Amino acid sequence: MSDRQKGLIDAFKTTIPNADIRYCCRHIWTNFKGKFPGVVYKEHFWKAARSSTVHHFNIHMATIKELNEDAFKYLSEIPAQHWSRHAFTSARKSGMLLNNCCESFNNVLRKARSKPILQLMEWIRRYVIQRCCAKREGLKIFEGVIMPSVVKMVHMGLKEASAMRINQAYLNEFEVDHEDDTYVVNLENRTCVCYKWTLMGIPC
Template identity: 50%
Template sequence: MSDRQKGLVDALKFVVPKAEIRFCARHIWANFKLTWSGQVYKEAFWTAARALTQADFDKAMEGMKFLSKEAYAYLRAIPAQHWSMHAFGKQAKSNMLLNNICESFNAVIREARDKPILTHMEWMRRYVMKRMYEKREGVKKYNEEYMPYVDKSLKWAIDESRFCKFIGSSLNVYEVDFHGEQVVVNIEARTCDCNHWQLTGGTVAAYVDEVYSKAKYVLAYEPVVAPIPGQKLWEKTGLPEPLPPAERVMPGRPKSKKRRKEPGEDDGKGSLATTKELARTPQWPPTPKSKGGRPQKSTAWAKEARQIAEKRKATKEGYLRCTGSTSNIQHSAVTTDGQANGTQQSVVRDHELFN
């Protein structure tokens, strides 16, 4: 399972020529929707990717051709055995469409990526040794014949069997009607025309493929990674120790250590920390960028300030018309004996207020 990075497909053909190669459907869709986006194209693409039979795949591709001949040609150029369920090999007993296993592995080794080669390999060895040990010890507490994944699949099959109507043809061959689809099931050969049995290894308790059994699980984690002593106890070879390469500053802006995400991978969802921060901080409407100079006359603050200034000016002008000039007010504010007159005091206070 790969994301079709440049050179990776050719390398897999050279290194593991007999292995079944699948392409991650999510990465294909991420590139596909750059040109043909929308819910209709999305449903048509995933219908073709999840098609279990050739007839279902052809029907889905005809729908894609009706939407866009260019989109149809784009998907036809990718071999169906790499991205559509109906063309997958039957030996793997898996209908997986996404490379979640690779993404999980990359997330685990993130801590060791930037370490020197010896430290990196030692970290990987210790991680694999610990994981193999934990899996061997954990499966000892499990007493069922098949692993938990099979139990979930069997529960789903039991619920869906309510909609199955079958007619026996011979001892092990049946004609089954399921949601309007008519298929032939051969219990002895462990095949079904819907292709689901061959892909996943079966959903009937007595006919589940042994690859999902506890015995096979134990066998997968049976190899033991041997412990080794610390570096100071390693055998001396007498050869000079390898030195790290000289540090060199590369031109351009430093790249982020985070993985570059595909378009639409986030779907507008931020991290948990960002979500909490946004919930804690009130979101005010954005303030328009100021162009400098005097404040705009149309803002609410400017209008209110202008109204107050006009009101004060009108009040002052009316007061002066009734009492005379400013010099007369200041001249008569105090009597000859130093005692302030009540009327004159109020005049002085009003004068100071308006000035």
């Protein structure tokens, strides 16, 4: 994931041609709002980025197009597979839209950035060792089987599921009504057309 700095994309294609490339949506939004400021643009940009189906993505892009043709054209020129969840490959079990991890690590490197390259690499090596050790020590007092972040996701899914209506179509296939939309879930294939849980690597 990158902020689309000049030269990065060409470098990726040369050095890691099979990598799945994504663009940080915060950087896209920062550049976008400089040309097209406004709360309505912000709302539909982020909804388009978080859309797990092409149908919802098109709805929000159409709204942006109604507001401003140039704004729509600006976003359309950025391939959706780099910034919108509906177009992400399911081979990568991550729906991340922001490069927060990179930004956090970059912030950590601030104190060592001025060092010569070999000293910088040694500083990073020791930092990673110390961090891994601290995490191991923290896990010694952890109680339970499932990590808190995963428990939170499960509870969120249960809350959403309680508001859904289910109609069985075939032995392993169901139609699920959620709010104003209907999704097809196949238990045998463990797929759902909402794409959300497939992308996150969670079986339906």
